[in-house]
Amino acid sequence: MGAVLSQPKLLDDPSVLADKLYDYVIVGGGTAGCVLASRLSEDVNVSVLLVEAGDNHVGELFSKIPVAYPRLLKSSRDWGYKTIPQKALNDRVIDCPRGKIMGGSASINALVYQHCSPSDFDEWESKGATGWNYKALAPYFRKSEKFTPNSAYPEVRLEDRGISGVWQTSLGYSHSICERWIDAAVEVGVPRNPDINTARGSIGVSKFFTFVDQKGQRSSTATAFLSKDVLNRSNLTVITGTMTTRVLFSSEDRPRATGIEIAQSDSSPRFTINAGKEVILAAGAINSPQLLMISGVGDRSELEKLDIPVVKDLPHVGKNLLDHVLVPIVFRAKGGYTLDYMQEPLKALPAMLRWLLTGTGTCSSNGGEAALFVRLNDKSLPFATPESESRAPYIVDNTSGSTSPDLEVGVVPASYRPLPKGENGLTIVPILLRPLSVGSMWLSSSSPFKQPNINPNFLSNPSDIKSMIRGIRLALHIGRAAALKTMLNLKDNSEDMDGQYWPGDADPDKVLDEDLEKWVRNNADTVNHCSGTARIGNTEKDGVVDAQLRVFGVDGLRVVDASVFPTMVSGHPTAPIVAIAEKASDMILNS
Numbered sequence: 135m136g137a138v139l140s141q142p143k144l145l146d147d148p149s150v151l152a153d154k155l156y157d158y159v160i161v162g163g164g165t166a167g168c169v170l171a172s173r174l175s176e177d178v179n180v181s182v183l184l185v186e187a188g189d190n191h192v193g194e195l196f197s198k199i200p201v202a203y204p205r206l207l208k209s210s211r212d213w214g215y216k217t218i219p220q221k222a223l224n225d226r227v228i229d230c231p232r233g234k235i236m237g238g239s240a241s242i243n244a245l246v247y248q249h250c251s252p253s254d255f256d257e258w259e260s261k262g263a264t265g266w267n268y269k270a271l272a273p274y275f276r277k278s279e280k281f282t283p284n285s286a287y288p289e290v291r292l293e294d295r296g297i298s299g300v301w302q303t304s305l306g307y308s309h310s311i312c313e314r315w316i317d318a319a320v321e322v323g324v325p326r327n328p329d330i331n332t333a334r335g336s337i338g339v340s341k342f343f344t345f346v347d348q349k350g351q352r353s354s355t356a357t358a359f360l361s362k363d364v365l366n367r368s369n370l371t372v373i374t375g376t377m378t379t380r381v382l383f384s385s386e387d388r389p390r391a392t393g394i395e396i397a398q399s400d401s402s403p404r405f406t407i408n409a410g411k412e413v414i415l416a417a418g419a420i421n422s423p424q425l426l427m428i429s430g431v432g433d434r435s436e437l438e439k440l441d442i443p444v445v446k447d448l449p450h451v452g453k454n455l456l457d458h459v460l461v462p463i464v465f466r467a468k469g470g471y472t473l474d475y476m477q478e479p480l481k482a483l484p485a486m487l488r489w490l491l492t493g494t495g496t497c498s499s500n501g502g503e504a505a506l507f508v509r510l511n512d513k514s515l516p517f518a519t520p521e522s523e524s525r526a527p528y529i530v531d532n533t534s535g536s537t538s539p540d541l542e543v544g545v546v547p548a549s550y551r552p553l554p555k556g557e558n559g560l561t562i563v564p565i566l567l568r569p570l571s572v573g574s575m576w577l578s579s580s581s582p583f584k585q586p587n588i589n590p591n592f593l594s595n596p597s598d599i600k601s602m603i604r605g606i607r608l609a610l611h612i613g614r615a616a617a618l619k620t621m622l623n624l625k626d627n628s629e630d631m632d633g634q635y636w637p638g639d640a641d642p643d644k645v646l647d648e649d650l651e652k653w654v655r656n657n658a659d660t661v662n663h664c665s666g667t668a669r670i671g672n673t674e675k676d677g678v679v680d681a682q683l684r685v686f687g688v689d690g691l692r693v694v695d696a697s698v699f700p701t702m703v704s705g706h707p708t709a710p711i712v713a714i715a716e717k718a719s720d721m722i723l724n725s
């Protein structure tokens with residue numbers, strides 16, 4: 135066992151850790167990192183250090199208030215990354231937020247809790263990720279979760295939910311317009327699914343589960359897994375505001391990760407920390423591969439361009455950048471049903487007071503309150519005009535299984551874009567769950583303080599554009615369903631493609647694919663689900679880590695975060711990442 139330090143647990147001065155030894159050194163106190171730190175330190179015989187670049191989450195009010203998370207984007211809690219210009223999106227640069235705070239992106243995200251589709255994980259196993267099928271992961275989903283039932287949703291079966299974990303989930307506050315939107319989706323042919331997080335799969339329309347606790351506050355992996363009791367463990371040390379600048383390796387024939395180098399800024403002193411057993415990268419799908427490459431693990435030709443000494447030539451590092459892409463459609467709403475009034479601080483005050491006093495109401499909502507999950511080849515749904523169907527490109531079925539979705543359509547009871555004062559919008563958001571377009575990321579500099587190049591390659595595959603157009607038509611039909619009639623104020627048809635409410639105001643049976651395509655290219659955006667950049671593979675010829683999440687060709691180094699996804703999950707990734715970290719903790723302690 136490495137040296138156990140008797141010092142305050144949330145350190146912020148890296149010099150006090152200089153040359154210390156820990157059994158496990160975890161890089162990144164984000165979604166996966168907090169789970170790892172908590173689970174590994176349950177073993178009193180090992181010492182654990184967690185190093186986080188961002189600050190402590192405890193005083194961050196906007197992280198606690200579920201509806202306020204957009205305020206954290208582009209703040210100091212966000213790495214503030216941007217993509218390179220996206221060719222298929224008219225060369226637009228897309229913001230690529232990542233959490234820079236304890237809890238990582240799970241401290242700034244939209245709080246949707248979803249297991250995704252069981253066959254997503256079976257597909258992982260079929261691609262070499264032995265032991266990562268749904269049956270193997272299901273106990274880990276349950277292990278982390280602490281679900282609180284809600285009597286308004288009696289069809290949710292407790293036996294399907296985890297109830298004794300630490301990560302709190304619930305079916306919280308809903309605005310009536312979102313409830314009506316669910317009815318509208320049923321009206322156009324989408325089945326109800328009272329619980330999309332079971333072995334029965336995610337097809338259907340549902341209120342979202344969120345990671346919101348009983349006080350109406352965000353339950354992140356930082357709040358849930360790093361409780362006071364956990365932080366008080368004598369074998370766990372946590373440092374915030376500190377960058378890991380490099381992984382250090384021995385110079386043997388087969389290199390071994392011996393520790394890390396840390397610093398507060400590019401110009402401040404660097405300190406070495408030793409890892410007795412392992413270094414575990416949990417810095418997320420952009421920063422974990424960035425650190426690998428900066429430390430000499432990556433494609434030799436890329437590293438040599440930046441004069442980085444090669445420790446291990448591993449060509450797949452940074453490749454296979456997966457993400458989901460969305461396009462937000464704003465529908466003209468009548469007054470009184472949406473949250474647009476919350477933009478005005480005085481009008482938002484009562485909702486804020488209610489939340490402070492009772493933990494309920496609008497502020498406890500995550501905004502994205504409900505969604506549907508369907509297959510784009512479902513002939514019973516109004517996706518397309520017969521004319522558009524008969525033309526190439528044809529949609530490729532890229533789902534992970536015959537009962538898995540490739541389209542999500544979500545709803546937010548507010549306008550995605552700022553509207554003139556007094557106007558109101560409902561946003562319906564088609565999301566491609568299994569796009570064929572795949573990107574990559576690579577270094578722009580050998581400094582860990584410089585943003586790497588990020589290219590998700592959004593909508594570069596023509597089939598993806600056509601799929602998105604289908605998603606829009608379905609969204610337009612739902613907007614025109616009788617269930618929403620009293621709340622929306624749509625025009626019969628509009629051809630004003632520059633208007634704020636287009637294509638929400640367009641007739642789904644008349645609007646042209648060509649016009650929708652133009653609009654998609656100007657309005658598509660990321661869902662912030664980047665993953666896959668250090669994927670699990672059979673060998674170093676098709677991956678970066680093996681099924682034990684150990685980096686190929688070196689010893690003492692694992693990656694445990696969204697980077698290891700072999701293929702994209704058909705839903706929101708936080709719960710799968712938590713399950714991965716739970717399973718990885720068992721693997722590490724038992725190895």
Ligand SMILES: Cc1cc2nc3c(=O)[nH]c(=O)nc-3n(C[C@H](O)[C@H](O)[C@H](O)COP(=O)(O)OP(=O)(O)OC[C@H]3O[C@@H](n4cnc5c(N)ncnc54)[C@H](O)[C@@H]3O)c2cc1C
Nearest residue numbers: 162164165166187238239243244245246378418696706708
């Ligand atoms: C705005 C937004 C909304 C989202 N909404 C949802 C949602 O509703 N539901 C859902 O399931 N998913 C959502 N996601 C996606 C989800 O949050 C992420 O996929 C997930 O949190 C990533 O987990 P991770 O452990 O891989 O990385 P992260 O949680 O990002 O953790 C990485 C951590 O490493 C730290 N770090 C990075 N580099 C270093 C370094 N060199 N040294 C030290 N520390 C470092 C970072 O500061 C961070 O804390 C959203 C994401 C965003 C950004």
